[in-house]
Amino acid sequence: MKELFTDQVDSMKEIESRLQSGAIPWTTLTRNHGHQKVWTPSSIVGHNDHTEIAREMRLLSREVQIVLVGDTLTEEALPTYTNFLTAIQGMPDGYESNLQKWIREWSAEEERHGTLLDRMLFMSGAFNMDAYERSKHMLIDSGMDIGTQNDPYRVFYYTSFQEIATQVSHANVAKRAQEAGAPLIAKSCKVIAGDEAMHAKMYSSFVKTALDIDPDGMTSAIVEMMRQQVQMPAHLMQEVRADTNSVLEPGLLFAAFSDCAQHAGVYTSKDYARISGKLLSEWGLAAQNDDGKWQVSKERQLSEAARENVAECVRIQKVIERLAHRAKTPEIPDHDFSWILS
Numbered sequence: 169m170k171e172l173f174t175d176q177v178d179s180m181k182e183i184e185s186r187l188q189s190g191a192i193p194w195t196t197l198t199r200n201h202g203h204q205k206v207w208t209p210s211s212i213v214g215h216n217d218h219t220e221i222a223r224e225m226r227l228l229s230r231e232v233q234i235v236l237v238g239d240t241l242t243e244e245a246l247p248t249y250t251n252f253l254t255a256i257q258g259m260p261d262g263y264e265s266n267l268q269k270w271i272r273e274w275s276a277e278e279e280r281h282g283t284l285l286d287r288m289l290f291m292s293g294a295f296n297m298d299a300y301e302r303s304k305h306m307l308i309d310s311g312m313d314i315g316t317q318n319d320p321y322r323v324f325y326y327t328s329f330q331e332i333a334t335q336v337s338h339a340n341v342a343k344r345a346q347e348a349g350a351p352l353i354a355k356s357c358k359v360i361a362g363d364e365a366m367h368a369k370m371y372s373s374f375v376k377t378a379l380d381i382d383p384d385g386m387t388s389a390i391v392e393m394m395r396q397q398v399q400m401p402a403h404l405m406q407e408v409r410a411d412t413n414s415v416l417e418p419g420l421l422f423a424a425f426s427d428c429a430q431h432a433g434v435y436t437s438k439d440y441a442r443i444s445g446k447l448l449s450e451w452g453l454a455a456q457n458d459d460g461k462w463q464v465s466k467e468r469q470l471s472e473a474a475r476e477n478v479a480e481c482v483r484i485q486k487v488i489e490r491l492a493h494r495a496k497t498p499e500i501p502d503h504d505f506s507w508i509l510s
């Protein structure tokens with residue numbers, strides 16, 4: 169296991185203390201509204217909504233339906249993410265620690281997402297739930313391999329990015345559903361997107377804190393994460409092929425799912441580029457000039473080493489944007505998804 173540097177320990181302690189003092193605000197519905205008032209899956213979609221959900225689901229395009237199933241799968245692999253957070257090095261282990269409380273509260277809020285989406289898939293009658301549930305079983309079994317190790321800096325960059333990515337994806341599915349005349353599905357995805365936006369703020373504050381305490385180490389982790397690209401959490405998704413009863417190797421299903429998301433305009437390489445730029449500017453590391461060109465920001469006092477790291481981030485950001493600009497929208501994949509009833 170990689171040794172944890174003293175600066176990382178100090179950063180984790182500072183995050184813990186800022187959570188305690190309120191300097192990092194708890195941007196969660198649970199903390200702000202209390203358990204009595206948070207939304208539950210049943211408060212959005214109830215027993216009597218079967219017919220409406222079935223009607224609405226038929227109005228969505230095949231790609232949007234597939235994206236919805238893939239998003240559900242991603243949300244329902246929650247045990248993987250909770251494990252992943254608990255294993256971060258430097259995580260205080262006391263029951264009363266604020267970071268442990270955060271993991272529990274975050275998990276409780278996230279759990280609603282998978283439950284609500286799964287319920288809609290089930291109620292609609294439009295999907296092969298047995299095939300979907302086999303994919304879920306395999307995904308939780310596979311976990312994820314995203315190159316963060318247990319390094320808190322890489323993990324908090326990853327979670328900051330991913331919360332925004334899921335927010336974008338759910339919000340765009342909501343938009344597509346609204347356009348198709350499916351208001352209940354739209355409302356559900358919108359409510360979930362709202363949670364993701366709040367979670368993103370928390371993780372972003374963790375990174376900001378690490379930048380205050382250890383700018384050299386945190387900027388170096390950002391460079392590494394930007395260089396290796398941010399993998400999606402469900403990148404190991406698999407399915408059992410109905411025709412051969414064999415398991416499709418990881419990568420192929422995700423590629424087909426991702427093509428559907430891009431084709432439907434739900435999550436594209438332009439979104440990826442926008443998120444990575446947004447984070448750099450949110451943390452006061454880089455800014456765009458009037459011509460939209462990225463440059464190192466003067467907002468933070470940085471050492472020579474940290475400035476070099478940020479200059480590298482700016483260089484990578486430009487490449488990401490160039491590639492996103494050139495990327496062509498993929499064709500609808502010729503993939504026979506086991507999840508969809510034909």
Ligand SMILES: [Fe+2]
Pocket residue numbers: 243278281334360364
């Ligand atoms: Fe979620």
Ligand SMILES: [Fe+2]
Pocket residue numbers: 278331334363364367
């Ligand atoms: Fe989330």
